[in-house]
Amino acid sequence: xxxxxxxxxxxxxxxxxxxxxxxxxxxxxxxxxxxxxxxxxxxxxxxxxxxxxxxxxxxxxxxxxxxxxxxxxxxxxxxxxxxxxxxxxxxxxxxxxxxxxxxxxxxxxxxxxxxxxxxxxxxxxxxxxxxxxxxxxxxxxxxxxxxxxxxxxxxxxxxxxxxxxxxxxxxxxxxxxxxxxxxxxxxxxxx
Amino acid sequence: xxxxxxxxxxxxxxxxxxxxxxxxxxxxxxxxxxxxxxxxxxxxxxxxxxxxxxxxxxxxxxxxxxxxxxxxxxxxxxxxxxxxxxxxxxxxxxxxxxxxxxxxxxxxxxxxxxxxxxxxxxxxxxxxxxxxxxxxxxxxxxxxxxxxxxxxxxxxxxxxxxxxxxxxxxxxxxxxxxxxxxxxxxxxxxxxxxxxxxxxxxxxxxxxxxxxxxxxxxxxxxxxxxxxxxxxxxxxxxxxxxxxxxxxxxxxxxxxxxxxxxxxxxxxxxxxxxxxxxxxxxxxxxxxxxxxxxxxxxxxxxxxxxxxxxxxxxxxxxxxxxxxxxxxxxxxxxxxxxxxxxxxxxxxxxxxxxxxxxxxxxxxxxxxxxxxxxxxxxxxxxxxxxxxxxxxxxxxxxxxxxxxxxxxxxxxxxxxxxxxxxxxxxxxxxxxxxxxxxxxxxxxxxxxxxxxxxxxxxxxxxxxxxxxxxxxxxxxxxxxxxxxxxxxxxxxxxxxxxxxxxxxxxxxxxxxxxxxxxxxx
Numbered sequence: 168x169x170x171x172x173x174x175x176x177x178x179x180x181x182x183x184x185x186x187x188x189x190x191x192x193x194x195x196x197x198x199x200x201x202x203x204x205x206x207x208x209x210x211x212x213x214x215x216x217x218x219x220x221x222x223x224x225x226x227x228x229x230x231x232x233x234x235x236x237x238x239x240x241x242x243x244x245x246x247x248x249x250x251x252x253x254x255x256x257x258x259x260x261x262x263x264x265x266x267x268x269x270x271x272x273x274x275x276x277x278x279x280x281x282x283x284x285x286x287x288x289x290x291x292x293x294x295x296x297x298x299x300x301x302x303x304x305x306x307x308x309x310x311x312x313x314x315x316x317x318x319x320x321x322x323x324x325x326x327x328x329x330x331x332x333x334x335x336x337x338x339x340x341x342x343x344x345x346x347x348x349x350x351x352x353x354x355x356x357x358x
Numbered sequence: 359x360x361x362x363x364x365x366x367x368x369x370x371x372x373x374x375x376x377x378x379x380x381x382x383x384x385x386x387x388x389x390x391x392x393x394x395x396x397x398x399x400x401x402x403x404x405x406x407x408x409x410x411x412x413x414x415x416x417x418x419x420x421x422x423x424x425x426x427x428x429x430x431x432x433x434x435x436x437x438x439x440x441x442x443x444x445x446x447x448x449x450x451x452x453x454x455x456x457x458x459x460x461x462x463x464x465x466x467x468x469x470x471x472x473x474x475x476x477x478x479x480x481x482x483x484x485x486x487x488x489x490x491x492x493x494x495x496x497x498x499x500x501x502x503x504x505x506x507x508x509x510x511x512x513x514x515x516x517x518x519x520x521x522x523x524x525x526x527x528x529x530x531x532x533x534x535x536x537x538x539x540x541x542x543x544x545x546x547x548x549x550x551x552x553x554x555x556x557x558x559x560x561x562x563x564x565x566x567x568x569x570x571x572x573x574x575x576x577x578x579x580x581x582x583x584x585x586x587x588x589x590x591x592x593x594x595x596x597x598x599x600x601x602x603x604x605x606x607x608x609x610x611x612x613x614x615x616x617x618x619x620x621x622x623x624x625x626x627x628x629x630x631x632x633x634x635x636x637x638x639x640x641x642x643x644x645x646x647x648x649x650x651x652x653x654x655x656x657x658x659x660x661x662x663x664x665x666x667x668x669x670x671x672x673x674x675x676x677x678x679x680x681x682x683x684x685x686x687x688x689x690x691x692x693x694x695x696x697x698x699x700x701x702x703x704x705x706x707x708x709x710x711x712x713x714x715x716x717x718x719x720x721x722x723x724x725x726x727x728x729x730x731x732x733x734x735x736x737x738x739x740x741x742x743x744x745x746x747x748x749x750x751x752x753x754x755x756x757x758x759x760x761x762x763x764x765x766x767x768x769x770x771x772x773x774x775x776x777x778x779x780x781x782x783x784x785x786x787x788x789x790x791x792x793x794x795x796x797x798x799x800x801x802x803x804x805x806x807x808x809x810x811x812x813x814x815x816x817x818x819x820x821x822x823x824x825x826x827x828x829x830x831x832x833x834x835x836x837x838x839x840x841x842x843x844x845x846x847x848x849x850x851x852x853x854x855x856x857x858x859x860x861x862x863x864x865x866x867x868x869x870x871x872x873x874x875x876x877x878x879x
Contacts, residue, residue, distance in 0.1 A: 213419070216455055217426055219450040223452075262747075263751070292785065
């Protein structure tokens with residue numbers, strides 16, 4: 168900086184005075200940047216954990232779902248038409264655990280495999296029910312109809328009933344209850 | 359000088375300085391900053407003067423970490439402990455921030471002590487600084503109040519029992535003692551109302567007062583100016599002044615760095631623990647207050663019987679009064695401590711007395727069965743802190759009892775309930791017809807509308823209902839009668855509602871409602 172002054176100004180006295188000023192300015196700038204660095208250090212020590220702390224629920228929400236037991240697998244061996252089962256769904260809501268009850272349908276796919284269907288209509292989210300006399304699922308809200316294997320027959324729903332991940336473990340039928348985006352032609356997980 | 363630089367700055371000057379100028383022209387922020395930073399410090403900057411701004415720094419730290427804690431904390435006896443456990447064991451950075459807040463309160467007391475000693479020993483309160491001193495004394499008590507109220511909030515064993523003892527102390531005050539205790543507790547015992555009170559005091563009332571008095575303290579300080587070194591005339595200083603910025607600011611910053619480094623290291627290496635949830639039935643628990651209350655705790659042990667009022671009220675009251683009135687008691691302009699023997703002696707007695715009492719309390723607790731019990735409590739606290747987080751669960755289910763009751767319900771009503779469920783009414787109106795964001799509550803609907811109007815609306819919903827997604831309810835007259843019978847029972851207590859509660863606890867409705875709300879969007 169002082170170099171520049173010299174090249175611009177020829178007068179010796181002025182050079183000295185400029186030099187002095189430049190030293191003062193650089194001293195001030197040094198103090199200011201020192202304070203800035205210190206403040207930055209403090210803000211980092213407090214700010215970083217704070218950032219993670221505030222955003223914790225956002226990243227924790229994407230953890231994988233848990234399996235919920237529906238019942239004994241043998242119970243469903245003879246299932247020919249869909250049966251309703253109420254499952255106790257344990258959901259984490261921050262620091263509390265909420266047990267909610269949710270209905271699911273256990274039915275057979277066209278190939279004859281056991282499958283678990285969500286009762287939530289893929290149209291606008293009403294609960295469909297099984298009408299055995301008509302041999303189909305009917306949504307009470309807007310009349311969507313689905314066959315016993317969950318595929319769409321008629322009405323406004325853009326897709327069939329959503330199949331839930333299911334498994335048989337230690338002789339128990341288990342399901343991963345999940346919610347899906349409504350009113351889309353393909354099944355998309357709601358997270 | 360600032361103005362000159364503004365004028366001589368090239369027209370296309372840096373964006374930052376132009377923005378700053380824009381603000382300055384409208385707010386005068388530069389001259390304000392100048393006033394703040396150019397405050398003259400008689401005799402120059404010194405490390406001895408860092409304690410006041412150190413306190414201000416810790417205060418800001420406590421506010422920041424306190425607000426962070428409030429993000430997850432809930433002040434009810436049922437859930438407080440779980441929410442603190444959640445912060446400590448689950449949330450990223452939670453243990454660190456809670457430890458910072460907890461250790462920060464201790465740091466506050468330590469630096470407060472240093473600030474007091476510095477101003478007292480230097481006689482810096484002399485020379486038209488009475489109000490400055492009194493506002494500081496008030497702030498000291500407010501800070502102690504923060505420590506006392508904050509201690510209960512985690513609602514663990516030590517919090518509960520220490521507050522039991524603490525609020526009992528207030529009961530020793532003659533005449534109004536028991537009333538005072540009941541006011542503090544919000545009743546006879548410590549419970550969820552006590553927690554609410556302490557929370558409101560800790561988060562709203564005391565912080566608001568602290569901010570107010572800190573503002574007053576700083577304002578009064580700027581009015582009187584720094585008193586300077588011990589030989590300086592406190593009214594009209596003679597020593598050459600040095601501006602507050604940069605050297606004193608750097609000293610203050612150095613102290614702040616030291617505080618943060620110490621607190622962060624401590625919080626990281628030895629995070630504060632959380633004990634098991636408060637159990638009022640535990641008759642073995644030995645309560646101990648936070649270390650800075652130990653002298654008071656020990657002091658109260660000395661006083662028994664009729665003289666207790668002397669120990670609890672008279673002597674602490676006199677000490678507090680002497681503290682507040684210090685500038686009026688030690689009123690000569692003489693600042694040198696060796697020329698002020700009486701105040702020096704009085705303060706020494708109190709300070710060393712407190713150190714002695716605190717040390718004695720600490721030593722007493724290291725012997726015999728008390729030590730064993732305290733060690734055990736500490737072990738339990740450590741063990742509890744090490745266990746994984748257990749979420750809070752709703753009250754145990756009563757499904758079997760509920761189902762039994764459901765069977766005794768009027769068959770017409772249960773038929774109606776079946777229709778309500780089958781037709782998906784509950785999907786929008788909620789499980790007990792209590793309403794969701796999608797559709798209004800149906801509780802009391804049979805009273806609001808005559809039956810024929812209601813039937814008509816169900817057969818042929820109006821435009822607004824249709825717009826909200828209400829379908830035509832195509833039911834036979836029998837079914838309609840049953841449905842109306844069920845609608846009539848909505849919101850009523852007794853067997854029916856408890857039966858429906860058990861089949862779908864609140865959580866289900868919440869989850870569905872939020873899901874539906876999402877689906878509709």
